[in-house]
Amino acid sequence: MRPLRLPFWLYFWNCTFFRFLRNTLTRRAARLDARSGQSGAEEVRNQYLGKQVTLDEAGNVLHRDLARQARAEQLPSxxxxxxxxxRHLARRVSARALAIAFLLLVLLETLGxxxxxxxLGSEGVERWLFALLLSLAVFLxxxxxxxxxxxxKKVNAWYIATLIALALIVVAITLMRLSHGTDNLAYVLAEGAIFATCTMGAAIGSHKIFAAWHDVSPSWRETSVVRREVNRLxxxxxxxxxRITTIERTRDWWENESVILLAIYHRAWRRAAVRQ
Structure with missing residues (x-):
């Protein structure tokens, strides 16, 4: 029985095919490395070109796969x-915005x-500007x-600052009224006390709003961190x-080409058997 002899063009096509397959897989693995920043070339070569891998390399690949799976499971949470x-941040910000709007409305209504x-004369405009400046000073x-x-161990500083500001407001309003010829000191003091009470309410509300706004900042930072983590995942x-889709397409292509190659070999073997 003569040995099996295949045509020269079949050997040439075989070598060309495997060279083309190796180059294609290498280029595809390089593109995957450039996109994902991971060592996909070694995995593709080990999986499709039959390279022997060590136990450490297999352990590293398995560790990366488990880490990706854990991060993928963490994404929904x-x-x-x-x-x-x-939602929590939007609720807090809307509440602070409503509180600031209400505070400004009450303050302007009181001043007006x-x-x-x-x-409504020049003296009224001066008094209105003076009261506005005092309110801004208390706010600051x-x-x-x-x-x-x-x-x-420390005394609450904003209470002391508020009391000092209110005392200055009462003294300033009293001196202003007395300088304009108002002799009723009780009336002047009552008006100053009413204005001081409104200003104190505005100051306390402002302090509460700023304290609550500082509480919003950690929620804002936490939301930013979680949003970046979700986008990264x-x-x-x-x-x-x-990467999985590309590997599956490559595997399907390799299987199809293997079937075609086996069919060509089988047909050539049958022709050689018939010739004998």
């Missing part, structure tokens, strides 16, 4: 946490009813006092899905 953080509507003092640390999942 992080997305739910992100939604919760956004007590000063501007009674005296309370804000600066709220930035300081408070403890059991989504991008990693998309890269993993793209």
């Amino acid at each position: 992080l997305e739910a946490e992100l939604v919760t953080c956004r 009813n007590s000063i501007v509507t009674r005296d 003092l309370v804000y600066l006092a709220s930035q300081q640390e408070t403890s059991k 989504r991008a990693e999942r998309e890269r993993a899905l793209l």
Whole structure:
């Protein structure tokens, strides 16, 4: 029986095919490395070109796969946490915005009813500007006092600042009224006490608003961190899905080409057997 002799063109086509397959897989693995930043070339070569891998390399590949799976399982919980953080943050910000709007409305209404509507002349405008400046000064003092640390050993600074500001307001209004010829001291003191009470309410409300606004900052940072983590995991999942799809397509292509190659070999073997 003569040995099996195949045509020269079949050997040439075989070598060309395997060279083309090796180059294609290498280029595809390099593109995957550039996209995902992972060592996909070694895994593709080990899986499709029959390279022997060591136990450490297999352990590293398995560790990366387990880490990707754990991060993929963590993604739904992080997305739910992100939604919760956004709702909580929106609720807090809307409450602070409503509180600030209400505070400004009350302050302007108090100033308008007590000063501007009674005296519309030049003196009324001066008094309104003077009261507005005092209110802004109290607001600034309370804000600066709220930035300081408070403890059991330290006195609460914003209470002292508010009381000092209110005392200055009462003294200023009293001197202003007495300088304009008002002899009824009880009337002047009552008006100053009413204005001081309104200003104190505005100062306390402002302090509470700023204290609550500082509580919003950690929630904002936490939401940003969770949002970045979710975006990173989504991008990693998309890269993993793209890599898996590419590998599956390559495997299907390799299987189809293997079937064609086996069919060619089988046909050539039958022809050689018939010739014999």
